[in-house]
Amino acid sequence: MGKRYKNISMAVIRRLPRYHRYLKDLIDKEIYRISSKELSNIMGFTASQIRQDFNNFGGFGQQGYGYNVEELYGEIQKILGLNNDYNCIIIGAGNLGQAVANYTDFEKAGFYIRALFDSNPKLIDMKIRDINIYDIDKLEEYVESNKVDIGIICTPREAAQDVANTLVKLGVPAIWNFAPVDLDVPEEVIVENVHLSDSILTLSYLLSNSQL
Amino acid sequence: MGKRYKNISMAVIRRLPRYHRYLKDLIDKEIYRISSKELSNIMGFTASQIRQDFNNFGGFGQQGYGYNVEELYGEIQKILGLNNDYNCIIIGAGNLGQAVANYTDFEKAGFYIRALFDSNPKLIDMKIRDINIYDIDKLEEYVESNKVDIGIICTPREAAQDVANTLVKLGVPAIWNFAPVDLDVPEEVIVENVHLSDSILTLSYLLSNSQL
DNA sequence: TAGATTGTTAATCGATTAACAATC
DNA sequence: TAGATTGTTAATCGATTAACAATC
Numbered sequence: 001m002g003k004r005y006k007n008i009s010m011a012v013i014r015r016l017p018r019y020h021r022y023l024k025d026l027i028d029k030e031i032y033r034i035s036s037k038e039l040s041n042i043m044g045f046t047a048s049q050i051r052q053d054f055n056n057f058g059g060f061g062q063q064g065y066g067y068n069v070e071e072l073y074g075e076i077q078k079i080l081g082l083n084n085d086y087n088c089i090i091i092g093a094g095n096l097g098q099a100v101a102n103y104t105d106f107e108k109a110g111f112y113i114r115a116l117f118d119s120n121p122k123l124i125d126m127k128i129r130d131i132n133i134y135d136i137d138k139l140e141e142y143v144e145s146n147k148v149d150i151g152i153i154c155t156p157r158e159a160a161q162d163v164a165n166t167l168v169k170l171g172v173p174a175i176w177n178f179a180p181v182d183l184d185v186p187e188e189v190i191v192e193n194v195h196l197s198d199s200i201l202t203l204s205y206l207l208s209n210s211q212l
Numbered sequence: 213m214g215k216r217y218k219n220i221s222m223a224v225i226r227r228l229p230r231y232h233r234y235l236k237d238l239i240d241k242e243i244y245r246i247s248s249k250e251l252s253n254i255m256g257f258t259a260s261q262i263r264q265d266f267n268n269f270g271g272f273g274q275q276g277y278g279y280n281v282e283e284l285y286g287e288i289q290k291i292l293g294l295n296n297d298y299n300c301i302i303i304g305a306g307n308l309g310q311a312v313a314n315y316t317d318f319e320k321a322g323f324y325i326r327a328l329f330d331s332n333p334k335l336i337d338m339k340i341r342d343i344n345i346y347d348i349d350k351l352e353e354y355v356e357s358n359k360v361d362i363g364i365i366c367t368p369r370e371a372a373q374d375v376a377n378t379l380v381k382l383g384v385p386a387i388w389n390f391a392p393v394d395l396d397v398p399e400e401v402i403v404e405n406v407h408l409s410d411s412i413l414t415l416s417y418l419l420s421n422s423q424l
Numbered sequence: 425t426a427g428a429t430t431g432t433t434a435a436t437c438g439a440t441t442a443a444c445a446a447t448c
Numbered sequence: 449t450a451g452a453t454t455g456t457t458a459a460t461c462g463a464t465t466a467a468c469a470a471t472c
Contacts, residue, residue, distance in 0.1 A: 004420075004421050005421050006421070008421075009438080009439075011438090011439065011440090012439090013414060013417055013418070014410070014414055016413065016414075016417060017407070017409065017410035017411075017413035017414060018394075018410065020413060021392065021393075021409075021410070035452085035453060035454085036453075036454075037453080046440075046441060046442090047441095047453095048440075048441050048442065048443090049439090049440060049441075051453090051454065051455065051456085052439090052440080052441090052455090052456085054454095054455095055454090055455060055456075059454075059455060061453075061454050061455080062447090062448060062453085062454070063446070063447045063448045063452075063453055063454040063455075064447070064448040064451070064452045064453050064454075065448065065452080065453070065454085066452085066453065066454080067454090079417065080413050080416050080417045080420070081416045081417055081419060081420025081421070082413070082416060084416075084420065086416070086419075094314075095307075095310060095311035095314040095315070096311045096315070098307060098311070099307035099308045099310070099311040100408075102306075102307040103307070103308070103408070105392075105409060106409075106412060109409070109412070109413070111412060111416075149419065150415065150419070173419060173422070174415055174418070174419045176411070176412060176415055180233065180317075181233075182230075188422070190415060190418045190419055190422060192411055192412070192414055192415035192418065194406065194408060194411050195229070196312075196315070196406065197229065197233075197317060197318075197321070198226070198229035198230065198233070199229075199388070199404055199406050200318060200321070200323060200388060200404070201228065201229035201232060201292050201294070201321070202225060202226055202228075202229060202404055203362065203386055203388055203402060203404035204292050204293045204294060204296075204298070204321075204323075205225055205228060205291065205292045205293055206225070206386070206402045206404070207293060207298075207361065207362070207385060207386045207402055208216075208292070208293025208296065209216045209217050209218070209220075209293070210385070210400070210402060221462080221463075223462090223463065223464090224463090247428085247429060247430085248429075248430075249429080258464075258465060258466090259429095259465095260464075260465050260466065260467090261463090261464060261465075263429090263430065263431065263432085264431090264432090264463090264464080264465090266430095266431095267430090267431060267432075271430075271431060273429075273430050273431080274429080274430070274471090274472060275428075275429055275430040275431075275470070275471045275472045276427070276428045276429050276430075276471070276472040277428080277429070277430085277472065278428085278429065278430080279430090
C-alpha cells in the first residue's frame, strides 16, 4: 500500500491519467528527461500548472534539470494505485458490457474482469474471452464468496439503481457506472460515471453553437 | 436554427445534459412545475447555481412561481441542439464501435448512425442492425457523397489520429473520440472525448486513496 | 395584497497563472 | 561558477454561492 493523499481537488485528480498517458508516450519515444516547459508544449497545460500538480504529491523534479520521465511515470503509477490488481465484475452483458469485457487494455493496467452477470437467459453461460456470464440471481452469492473491488454497471437505466443497491449492500467499494443515471449511494462508496449520453449532448451543443 | 450562444463556460455546458436528464424524469413523473430550490434538492446543485446557469440563456422562470418543467425542458432541448438530426459514422467496428452502433437511444435523440468503417476484412459488409460496415478505403468516397455531421472514432489508439486527419480534411465538423489519445485537430473542429481509460484510472485513484 | 421565487449584483471561494528565490 | 529549472508564494482569474430587489 502506497501513500494516501487527501484533499486533492478533482481538477488535479482528473489530470493525472493524462500525465500518465503522455509520460508513457515519452518512454515509448525513449525520452528520459523533460522539463515542465517541454511537457507544457506537448500537453497544453501551463508549466506552472504542471509543477503545481506534481507538488501536490511531493517534489519529483530536480532544479536545473527537470523531471526524470521514468521516475515520474512510476510515481504517478503509484499515486493512481496502478501497482495493485483489481477484481472487477460487469453487471449487464449487452453490447456495452461485452465491449468493456473485451477491452483487454484494462487487464494490462491491472483491472481484471472476473465475471459478467445478466438477466437475459440467452446470454447466461456464454463466455466473453474466457469469462463466464452468470445469471443475475447469482450476483449476491458470487460477491459474498469472491472479493470484488469494482462493480461495473452496464445495465439499462431502469436496472442500474437496483444493481447499485445490491453492490453497496454486499460491500463493493467502487462502482464504474455506464448507465445514464446518477446513482444514489452512501458517500463512502466511490462512483465514477461514464455518461455517454451526456457526452454526445455536449458535442451536440458545441456543434449547434459553433461558428460555421 | 435556434439562437447561438457564445462564451458560455464549459462548466455550465457540461451541466446542461444533466438538467435535460432530470427534467425528463420530472415530466415522466408528471411534475409540471419546479422551483430552483426543489431542483437543487433533487440534483445536488445549489439553487443559486441553477438560476445562474439558466440565466446564461435567458430567463425561463417566473418570479413567485418557479419554472414550468415542460417549457424549461424544451428550451434546454433547443439549446443543446436536439431539434436537429445528425448524420454520424463510426470508424472502427470492433466491440466498442458495435456497442455504440447498437445503442438505439442515440437515434431517439436524433443521432443517426449511417455507416461503419473498418479495416478488418472479416467485418466488411456485415451489418449492425441494418447499418452496413464498409471497408475503411471507402471512407473518403462516402464522406464526399454524404453529409456527415459527426465522425465517431472507435479505432485503436494507433489509427485514431490518421482517421481524424481524414475526417478533418473531408470537412467533418465534429468528432466523438473513444480512442485513448488527445487528437490534434484545427481549432474549429469540435472534439468530444470519451476516455474510458482515464475514467478507470480516476476510479483507481479514488479507490486507492479512500479511507477504508 | 402577501408570499414566493426569480433574475441579477455583490461577495466568496477555489483554481490557475505569474513570479522568483532556492538549488541542482 | 553560470545557467537552467524546480518548488513555492503571491497575484489573478473564473466559477460558485449569497443576498436581495424586482415582480409574478
